[in-house]
Structures are given as structure tokens and as C-alpha cells.
Amino acid sequence: MATIQFKQVSKVYEGGVRAVDAIDLSIGEGEFCVLVGPSGCGKSTTLRMLAGLEDITDGTLELDAQCVNDLSAKDRDIAFVFQNYALYPHLTVAQNIAFGLESRRTHRSALVAALRGNSAARHAESAAIEARVASVSHTLGLDALLQRRPRELSGGQRQRVAVGRAIARDPKVFLFDEPLSNLDARLRIETRAELRQLHRRLRATIVYVTHDQEEAMTLADRLVVMHEGRIQQNATPAQCYDAPANRFVASFIGTPPMNIIDGTIETREGQCSFVASGIRVALPSRWAPFSNTPRAITLGIRPDRVHISNASSNAIPATVESIESLGDRTDVALRCAMGRILMRSLPESLQNIREGDAVHVACDPAHIHLFDAGVAGARLTPIA
Numbered sequence: 001m002a003t004i005q006f007k008q009v010s011k012v013y014e015g016g017v018r019a020v021d022a023i024d025l026s027i028g029e030g031e032f033c034v035l036v037g038p039s040g041c042g043k044s045t046t047l048r049m050l051a052g053l054e055d056i057t058d059g060t061l062e063l064d065a066q067c068v069n070d071l072s073a074k075d076r077d078i079a080f081v082f083q084n085y086a087l088y089p090h091l092t093v094a095q096n097i098a099f100g101l102e103s104r105r106t107h108r109s110a111l112v113a114a115l116r117g118n119s120a121a122r123h124a125e126s127a128a129i130e131a132r133v134a135s136v137s138h139t140l141g142l143d144a145l146l147q148r149r150p151r152e153l154s155g156g157q158r159q160r161v162a163v164g165r166a167i168a169r170d171p172k173v174f175l176f177d178e179p180l181s182n183l184d185a186r187l188r189i190e191t192r193a194e195l196r197q198l199h200r201r202l203r204a205t206i207v208y209v210t211h212d213q214e215e216a217m218t219l220a221d222r223l224v225v226m227h228e229g230r231i232q233q234n235a236t237p238a239q240c241y242d243a244p245a246n247r248f249v250a251s252f253i254g255t256p257p258m259n260i261i262d263g264t265i266e267t268r269e270g271q272c273s274f275v276a277s278g279i280r281v282a283l284p285s286r287w288a289p290f291s292n293t294p295r296a297i298t299l300g301i302r303p304d305r306v307h308i309s310n311a312s313s314n315a316i317p318a319t320v321e322s323i324e325s326l327g328d329r330t331d332v333a334l335r336c337a338m339g340r341i342l343m344r345s346l347p348e349s350l351q352n353i354r355e356g357d358a359v360h361v362a363c364d365p366a367h368i369h370l371f372d373a374g375v376a377g378a379r380l381t382p383i384a
């Protein structure tokens with residue numbers, strides 16, 4: 001197990017693409033850290049720098065408090081599980097799992113043989129490798145598959161073999177780059193649960209990359225949300241969901257995404273309100289200090305915090321655009337003067353609503369988020 005520290009680490013590719021921009025990130029021993037963000041935000045580059053597969057342009061990368069900027073990949077004691085598993089098609093499952101151990105043995109055995117001409121050491125090592133493969137395959141439920149070749153396995157089984165090969169080496173750190181993206185939806189959920197259990201058992205330091213925010217939320221002890229080469233938030237999944245650091249995180253984390261409405265904030269006759277397209281939404285008084293100077297502002301509200309209400313001064317007139325019934329929940333798209341608002345409700349609370357109906361909707365005031373205007377607008381923290 002190991003600790004990892006990125007200190008102002010940047011990566012600029014030839015041609016000038018700044019893929020990673022001065023990131024600071026500390027990952028503790030035994031932590032399951034997930035890097036998440038849209039395609040092209042720099043996740044894989046960050047992981048590849050950690051693995052030693054990509055040079056660092058600027059900054060310092062430390063493993064166990066030692067700078068590893070110039071340490072080659074093979075000397076970092078890090079195991080990497082890729083999206084395409086990278087299994088050897090001509091080797092059996094057992095041989096694939098043993099591969100990392102065998103290739104290490106080649107170096108060591110050559111040395112032992114040269115020094116001592118001793119074959120007993122080789123036998124002892126073979127037995128140790130066999131025992132290690134048996135233990136790993138048992139842990140991952142691969143016992144019955146040890147003599148099969150990769151083409152005779154399902155996607156999920158191949159993925160487990162790739163994990164097995166990584167575990168067998170007992171590395172300091174595991175890196176996973178979108179390891180579930182080739183699996184179908186059901187298998188992805190199952191394998192996700194297996195990975196969590198495995199982490200609980202091994203207590204290994206894991207750095208895991210995915211573009212899928214739901215996968216990230218379910219796996220991570222800590223979530224690192226990235227956008228355009230920068231870290232937007234580094235916190236627990238619950239913190240990223242409940243208190244997104246900025247508008248980007250607010251719209252990226254959570255399905256369906258948070259409703260985002262641009263407007264202004266003002267206090268009139270003692271009532272602080274968010275105002276957009278002539279519609280006023282009353283805000284709790286703790287937001288009032290932000291209205292002292294007129295300013296553009298963005299309101300965020302999660303779809304499950306919007307509800308149908310009676311016509312009142314605080315309700316937003318809207319038309320029901322579409323209704324999607326998903327069994328245990330119903331998603332309703334509403335069109336109002338401010339734009340489109342998505343509402344997620346329990347089916348029983350929507351029995352009288354039809355597409356095309358004129359309704360009023362309200363936001364749960366305790367769950368309104370406010371951000372500075374602009375795509376990267378920072379979260380505003382109300383005065384307690």
C-alpha cells in the first residue's frame with residue numbers, strides 16, 4: 001500500500017495540448033479514489049503519469065513521499081488494469097494471472113542461477129507462483145476457469161482475470177482505466193459491487209478512472225471531479241452531490257442532472273428572491289446578503305426537489321412537455337418562461353397530470369443551490 005501525492009503536476013503534449021493543468025492531489029493509503037469527468041478532461045493522462053507511462057511536464061509526483069518523476073514504470077510497483085483487459089489470448093487464465101510473477105522471476109532466477117547454479121531456488125519459486133495463482137483465483141471465483149483461454153470467457157470473467165493478474169503481484173497501488181466500459185449494464189453493476197468488496201478485503205490504494213458519474217459515486221471513497229485538465233472538486237461522493245463546488249460539478253454529478261437557471265438575485269420589500277424572465281422565486285433570508293449588490297447568478301435545483309404546487313406568488317407557471325414513467329419514478333419535462341425544468345417524482349403524486357397541461361411548479365427552498373454566473377461559477381455558501 002502506498003500514499004500518492006501530485007504537487008502542481010502538469011502535462012503538455014507535443015503540439016501544445018495542456019491535458020493536465022497544475023493539479024494538487026493527495027491520495028491516502030488504502031483509499032479508493034475515483035477520477036471522474038467528461039471525455040478529454042485529463043483523467044487518463046493523470047493515471048498514465050502515475051503509472052510512469054507518460055512523462056510529467058511540470059511539478060512533482062510522489063509515491064510514499066519519494067519523488068518518482070524519473071522512475072520508470074516497471075520500478076514503481078504499480079499494477080494497471082486497462083479497459084480492454086490486455087490479456088494474452090494464447091495463455092490460459094492461470095498463465096495470464098501468473099504472467100506478472102513469471103516475468104519478474106525471469107530476472108531474479110537468472111541472477112540466482114548465475115550466482116549459485118542452484119535449481120532448488122527455481123523450484124521453490126514455481127511452487128510459490130502456483131500457490132499465489134490458486135489463492136488469487138479463489139478470491140475472485142475463477143477456480144473453475146483456470147485452464148480456459150480468454151476467448152472462452154465472458155466479458156465479466158475476462159475483467160476478473162485482468163484484476164487477478166494485477167492482484168497476484170501484490171503491488172503498492174492499483175490503477176484502473178475504465179475497466180467496466182466493455183461490459184453490459186447488468187454486469188457492470190455486478191462487477192462494481194465485486195470491486196468494492198475486493199477493495200474492502202485488500203485495503204489497497206486504488207486510483208480508478210471513469211467518465212460515468214454513477215459508477216464513480218458508487219465506488220469512490222473520494223471523488224476527484226475533473227474538467228479541462230483541472231480538479232473541480234475533491235471530496236466524498238455525498239459532498240459532491242449535496243454541496244457541489246461549482247456549476248460544472250452540479251451539472252455533472254447526479255442523474256438526471258441538476259436544473260440550472262440563469263438570473264439575478266434581489267431583495268424587495270424585505271423578501272430576497274431569485275429572478276429570471278420576470279418570474280420570482282422566493283429565497284430563504286440567509287441568501288439576502290448576496291442581493292446587496294445586483295449580480296447575475298445561477299440557481300440550481302435537483303429534479304427530485306421540484307414539485308407541482310398550487311398557483312401562488314412563489315410558483316412558476318409551466319406547461320407539461322413530456323412524461324416518462326420509469327416504474328418506480330416518473331420524469332416530467334416542464335416548459336416555463338425560464339426554460340426547461342425537469343421534475344422527478346413518485347408516480348402516485350402525478351396521477352392527474354397529462355402532457356400539455358398548464359401547471360404550477362415550486363422548488364423546495366431548503367434545496368436551492370446558488371452559483372456565481374458562468375459555466376465555472378463557484379458555489380455560494382449562505383450565511384448561517
Ligand code: ADP
Pocket residue numbers: 013014015017018019037038039040041042043044045046
Ligand atoms: P480523458 O481520459 O479524460 O478522456 P485524456 O487524458 O485522454 O482525457 O486527454 C486529455 C487531453 O489530452 C485531450 O484533449 C486529448 O485529446 C489530449 N491527448 C491525450 N493523449 C494525447 C497525446 N498522446 N498527444 C496529444 N494529445 C493528447
